[in-house]
Amino acid sequence: MEPHAAAAQNPNPTPNASAGPPPISAYYQTRAEHHAVVSSDWLAHAAAAAASLPEADAAAAADDSAASLLSPGSNGGGGIEEFNFWRRKPEAAEAVAAIMALAAVIRSSRATTMMELEIELKKASDKLKSWDATSISLSAACDLFMRFVTRTSHLEHEKFDAAKSRLIERGEKFGEISLKARKTIAMLSQDFISDACTILVHGYSRVVLEVLKLAASNRKLFRVLCTEGRPDRTGLRMSNELAALGIPVKVLIDSAVAYSMDEVDMVFVGADGVVESGGIINMMGTYQIALVAQSMNKPVYVAAESYKFARLYPLDQKDMTPAHRPIDFGVPIPAGVEVETSARDYTPPQYLTLLLTDLGVLTPSVVSDELIQLYL
Amino acid sequence: MPDVQPLVSEFVLKLKRRKVEGSHAVARQTAELLRSVVSQHRMGSTNQAAALADAIRGVGEQLIAANPIELAVGNIVRRVLHIIKEEDISSTAVGIEGLSVTADSDDEYDSGNDDHPTLSAAVLAAHARNALRAPSLQTLLEDIPVNTGLSRSASSTGDSDGKSGDKSSKSRKLKHDVIAAIGDLIDEIDTCYDQISEQAVEHIHQNEVILTLGRSRTVKEFLYAAKEKKRSFRVFVAEGAPRYQGHVLAKELVEKGVQTTVITDSAVFAMISRVNMVIVGAHAIMANGGVIAPVGMNMVALAAQRHAVPFVVVAGSHKLCPLYPHNPEVLLNELKSPSDLLDFGEFSNCMNCSTQDGTLLNVVNPTFDYVPPKLVSLFITDTGGHSPSYMYRLIAEYYSADDLVVRRKSTSS
Numbered sequence: 001m002e003p004h005a006a007a008a009q010n011p012n013p014t015p016n017a018s019a020g021p022p023p024i025s026a027y028y029q030t031r032a033e034h035h036a037v038v039s040s041d042w043l044a045h046a047a048a049a050a051a052s053l054p055e056a057d058a059a060a061a062a063d064d065s066a067a068s069l070l071s072p073g074s075n076g077g078g079g080i081e082e083f084n085f086w087r088r089k090p091e092a093a094e095a096v097a098a099i100m101a102l103a104a105v106i107r108s109s110r111a112t113t114m115m116e117l118e119i120e121l122k123k124a125s126d127k128l129k130s131w132d133a134t135s136i137s138l139s140a141a142c143d144l145f146m147r148f149v150t151r152t153s154h155l156e157h158e159k160f161d162a163a164k165s166r167l168i169e170r171g172e173k174f175g176e177i178s179l180k181a182r183k184t185i186a187m188l189s190q191d192f193i194s195d196a197c198t199i200l201v202h203g204y205s206r207v208v209l210e211v212l213k214l215a216a217s218n219r220k221l222f223r224v225l226c227t228e229g230r231p232d233r234t235g236l237r238m239s240n241e242l243a244a245l246g247i248p249v250k251v252l253i254d255s256a257v258a259y260s261m262d263e264v265d266m267v268f269v270g271a272d273g274v275v276e277s278g279g280i281i282n283m284m285g286t287y288q289i290a291l292v293a294q295s296m297n298k299p300v301y302v303a304a305e306s307y308k309f310a311r312l313y314p315l316d317q318k319d320m321t322p323a324h325r326p327i328d329f330g331v332p333i334p335a336g337v338e339v340e341t342s343a344r345d346y347t348p349p350q351y352l353t354l355l356l357t358d359l360g361v362l363t364p365s366v367v368s369d370e371l372i373q374l375y376l
Numbered sequence: 377m378p379d380v381q382p383l384v385s386e387f388v389l390k391l392k393r394r395k396v397e398g399s400h401a402v403a404r405q406t407a408e409l410l411r412s413v414v415s416q417h418r419m420g421s422t423n424q425a426a427a428l429a430d431a432i433r434g435v436g437e438q439l440i441a442a443n444p445i446e447l448a449v450g451n452i453v454r455r456v457l458h459i460i461k462e463e464d465i466s467s468t469a470v471g472i473e474g475l476s477v478t479a480d481s482d483d484e485y486d487s488g489n490d491d492h493p494t495l496s497a498a499v500l501a502a503h504a505r506n507a508l509r510a511p512s513l514q515t516l517l518e519d520i521p522v523n524t525g526l527s528r529s530a531s532s533t534g535d536s537d538g539k540s541g542d543k544s545s546k547s548r549k550l551k552h553d554v555i556a557a558i559g560d561l562i563d564e565i566d567t568c569y570d571q572i573s574e575q576a577v578e579h580i581h582q583n584e585v586i587l588t589l590g591r592s593r594t595v596k597e598f599l600y601a602a603k604e605k606k607r608s609f610r611v612f613v614a615e616g617a618p619r620y621q622g623h624v625l626a627k628e629l630v631e632k633g634v635q636t637t638v639i640t641d642s643a644v645f646a647m648i649s650r651v652n653m654v655i656v657g658a659h660a661i662m663a664n665g666g667v668i669a670p671v672g673m674n675m676v677a678l679a680a681q682r683h684a685v686p687f688v689v690v691a692g693s694h695k696l697c698p699l700y701p702h703n704p705e706v707l708l709n710e711l712k713s714p715s716d717l718l719d720f721g722e723f724s725n726c727m728n729c730s731t732q733d734g735t736l737l738n739v740v741n742p743t744f745d746y747v748p749p750k751l752v753s754l755f756i757t758d759t760g761g762h763s764p765s766y767m768y769r770l771i772a773e774y775y776s777a778d779d780l781v782v783r784r785k786s787t788s789s
Contacts, residue, residue, distance in 0.1 A: 144513065191702050306513055354664065354700075359511045360777060361700055363664060363749075365765040374513045 025134045025323045025343070083128055093206075095141030095307045096175045098128055102145050103171025106164060114160060121149060134323040136273025136281055140310035145171065147374060181305040181358035182207050186214040189268075189356045192301060197265040198223045200257070200293075203283040204234035205270025207303040209241060211356075212268075216245050223248045225264060227285065230254050231327045234283070254285050258292045267293045271304040274357075275312040276371050278349035278364025280304065281320065284342060290351035299353040306357045309371055314346045380416045383409060384435050391442035391449070399448035399659060400593065403565050403694040406439060406452040411558040414456075419547040425464035428554070429457055436782045445710045445744075447660040447668070447697040450782060454698065455561060456554075457779045463553040467546065511777060564758070568692030569594060571758035573601030579688065579756070584609045584652040587685075589641065590616030590670045591625035592657020594690045598756075599655075603634050610635040612651060616670060617641050618716035618741065641672050648679045658691040660708075662701045663771055665749030665764025668708055671742050677751035686753040693757050696767065698775045704746035714739035 083101035105124040111117040125142040132138055149167060185207055193199070193215045199222060201208055212224060224242050226249055229235030239249045252260055267289060271280040280286065280302050293300045314320050325343040333339060349364035356362075359370065387409050390396045396405055413435050420427050436453030443449065572594055580586065580602040586609060588595050599611060611634055615622035622638060629636045639647055648654075654676060660668040667673070667689055680687040701708060717739055749764035756762075762770065 191700065194703060309513060359513070361663070363765045363768060366768055369769070370513045 025132070025325070083131070093137065093178050093305070093307075094135055095137045095144075095305075096178045098125075098138050098141040099145050099171050099174040101128060102142065103168050103174075106171070107168050109164075112160065114163065117164065118146075118150060121146060134321045136275075136310045136312065137308045140273060141307050143311065143375075144307055178305060178307065181307070182210045184358040185303050185305065185356050186210045188361055189301065189303060190215060190218060190220075192266070192356070193220055193222055194265075195221050198225060198263055200225045200227070200260070200264045200267045200289070201238060202227045202235065202267075202269050202286055202289050203229045204238045205303065207305065208268050208270050209238065211303055212242060212247060213245055216247050223250070225249075225260055226251050227257060227289070228253050229283065229285075232325065257285075257289050261292050261296045261298065264293070264298055267298060267300045269300070269302055271302050271308055272344060273308050273310045273312065274302070274304050274355065274367055275310055275314055275346070276368045277313055278352070278355070278367040279314070280347050280352065280355075281312075281314070281344055282347065284345050287317070287345040287347045287351075290347045294351045300351060302352055302355045304355060304357055306359045306370070309367055311371055311375060317346055320344075320346060380409075380413050380435075383412060384438060388438055388442040391439065391446065394443070397446070399446065399695050400565065400692070402443075402446045403448040403452050403692075404562060406449050407456070407558055407562045407565060409439075410435065410452065410456045411555055411562070414551065414554050414558065417551070419551060424547050424550055425460055428551075429460050432456055432460065433782055440782060445708065447699070447708070448694055450699075451660075451694055451697055451775075452561070453782050454775045454779045455694075456558060457782075458774065458776045459557040459561065460554055461776055463550060463557060467550055467553065565692065565694050568694070568758040569597040572690050572692065572756055573597040575756055575761065576601040577605045577607060579653070579655075579761075580607055580609055581652075582607060582609070585612065585650055586610070587612040587614070587644070587648065587651040587654045587676070587680075588625070588656055589614040589622065589644070589672055589676050590619070590657075591621035591628075592690070594657045594692065595655055596625060596628055598690050599629060599634060600632055603632050608635075610637065612637045612639055612647055614639055614641045614644050614672070614676065616672065619670075621670075641675070644676050645679045645682075648683050648685060651680075651683075651685050654680045654685055654687045656687075656689055658689050658695055659744055660695050660697045661689070661691055661755065661767060662704070663698050663768060664700055665752060665755075665767045666701050666704065667747040667749075667752060668701070668704060668744050669747055671745050674745040674747050674751075677747045681751050687747075687751060688754045688756060689747075689752055690756045693759065693770065693774065696757070696770055696774065698771045698780055701746060708744065708746070710743040712741045712743055714741050716741055 083097050085097075102121060102124060105121060106117065109117055109120050111120055125146055129139045129142055148170070189211045193211075199212070201212075201224060215222065224239075224247055226235045226239040226242070228251060229238070230253075235251060235254075239251045242249045269280070269282055269286050269289070271282045273281045275281060290300050312320070323343040324341040327339060327341060329339075349367075352364050354361055355364060355367065362370075387396075387405065390405075391402070396402050410432060413431060414428065417428055417431050432453065436450070436457075439453065440450045576598045580599075586599070588599075588611065602609065611629055613622045613626045613629070613636060615638055617640070626636045626638045656669060656673060656676065658667045658669045662668065669689075677687050679685075723737055723739075752764045754761050754763065755767065757770070759770065
């Protein structure tokens with residue numbers, strides 16, 4: 001984790017084909033920060049963040065930093081500092097960080113008309129998106145907030161100041177919304193977990209953890225199989241947390257999924273992003289698990305907050321901005337051998353049974369409907 | 377309301393004893409009962425819609441518990457709750473526009489927009505519309521207070537407290553509107569057959585071979601309608617053991633002059649290669665597009681899929697259930713008396729209960745099958761043809777999201 005921790009200060013990815021090793025994408029660094037097995041890593045980040053922003057009130061701190069950075073035209077900072085600040089909070093999703101950053105942009109903006117504000121926001125959100133082009137939830141959240149600013153009917157009827165304060169307020173509440181979304185999803189999914197069932201999970205997902213946590217506290221008796229989640233061992237962290245809750249857990253190596261599938265009753269996965277086709281983009285290995293589950297007739301449930309719905313339509317696995325990560329094979333790789341370093345794959349909708357989101361339990365085809373309604 | 381309680385208990389008893397069965401009869405009678413509950417309901421001075429909805433919920437809870445297999449009961453209860461919400465919102469929206477609202481009508485708009493009273497009324501109406509809609513991405517960032525419909529109606533009745541004469545007429549209007557809307561719902565349940573069979577000619581073509589299983593009134597009307605439009609086609613009727621309703625359907629079809637062939641259920645696979653389309657009825661359609669249908673249907677669906685024959689389900693919209701099936705083979709099934717299968721005494725020498733491990737012979741007679749959505753090609757409802765993945769859309773139209781669990785809330789104020 002050390003190299004990413006250092007790089008996280010300014011991890012602007014500059015995809016450089018000629019460079020020897022492929023660059024580590026910012027996407028992966030965020031994941032490493034949030035999902036790393038070593039949780040002391042975050043503590044270090046949090047401490048660093050607190051030191052650099054001594055004010056007790058986070059909002060006020062953010063305000064100041066944003067104000068200094070984002071006074072119109074002074075530079076193109078675009079809320080990245082703010083974003084970084086929020087991003088380091090272990091409980092906050094990246095989308096929350098993005099929206100907080102945009103809210104800070106509004107707060108510090110000196111625009112006097114809605115149009116000016118929109119242009120400023122657009123700049124900031126473009127900046128944020130280009131800072132990490134690989135993060136789906138980041139760009140989805142930016143789009144969602146922009147849409148809210150430009151299309152909300154309430155804002156048309158209000159004075160500029162009122163509209164502005166409402167926007168800021170909504171942005172700041174977004175953290176709560178995202179926490180509430182997780183709770184809603186956990187509640188919705190309780191009916192799907194029956195006693196004596198075996199659930200396969202892949203990688204570490206806060207939503208899935210919340211779901212299982214609630215099920216355990218409802219005294220449901222179930223067993224969880226965790227994949228290891230090579231190479232960043234996110235599955236080990238998941239199993240660690242589940243075991244701490246008293247849930248019987250078994251860890252598998254990633255290649256043992258097909259071997260164990262016959263004892264599995266359902267597959268639960270999270271998602272980095274839900275795309276317009278209704279498919280998901282998630283940690284590497286999700287696709288093959290879904291394929292195995294489909295061929296053995298096991299349901300695959302995806303737990304994902306609705307702000308992860310993104311306007312993407314990947315046609316195949318390679319049709320995405322690639323997110324790379326370093327892989328430690330334990331032994332040196334011989335010269336001339338290529339290494340596949342992609343961190344995630346795309347699972348097409350026909351392999352997913354249902355999406356459990358805070359908008360309700362959805363079939364994959366609803367996703368495109370929702371997105372079309374919003375962005376039409 | 378003590379006056380409707382006997383009616384409710386009577387219907388509960390009927391449901392429990394399976395005196396009323398079949399989703400059409402159940403749906404109709406539930407709607408009629410709820411209509412009388414509404415008409416007997418005494419309107420309070422405040423929070424009328426909430427109180428009315430609560431009364432419906434109380435009755436609904438009893439009815440659903442009486443026979444949880446009849447999903448149509450729950451559907452109608454939820455429809456009525458949705459109707460109440462809709463009528464309440466439309467009546468208050470009209471009221472607000474008429475009054476053009478005193479400023480600071482709503483505490484959530486306290487951020488310095490008090491000088492736009494008429495505009496805030498428009499905003500309020502927009503809010504109300506949002507409250508009816510299922511949660512969506514659009515509303516994710518807009519602030520919808522929890523329980524908008526009810527809390528807002530409470531505040532709006534509070535607003536008009538000064539004009540008490542106005543209020544009583546408004547409450548009568550709400551009740552009247554709700555009763556009228558339930559009347560429409562009953563009409564809709566009754567006319568769903570006509571609506572569905574109107575579409576028959578679009579789906580049944582000349583010289584086609586149709587296969588169906590058992591007897592469904594919707595299917596019968598559908599085939600009749602095609603026949604009346606001078607389509608000539610042949611029907612294979614699987615008899616639908618152990619109730620043999622297929623025999624009844626075959627007779628009815630022959631009376632209308634349709635060429636009919638009766639086959640055993642086990643012959644479905646043998647005949648399916650000659651069939652152009654499978655048309656069946658359903659007991660209920662679940663939110664994921666899965667179907668609860670008479671037993672044997674899953675086999676027909678699998679046979680149809682094997683030979684790439686379209687599997688079409690015809691069902692009225694009262695059969696549309698907003699719930700997701702969890703373990704439907706067990707939880708949404710009913711085991712009937714084995715007397716359908718066996719005559720009394722036929723196996724009496726095996727049924728010796730005195731042996732140590734009880735009876736060795738068990739006779740199980742399940743009523744329903746669950747057909748997963750991927751086996752269904754098309755649903756034909758009174759609103760047209762829909763694919764299984766589209767069912768959620770109809771559900772969002774007919775039911776509001778917070779009514780999925782029908783349980784009486786503790787009455788506030």
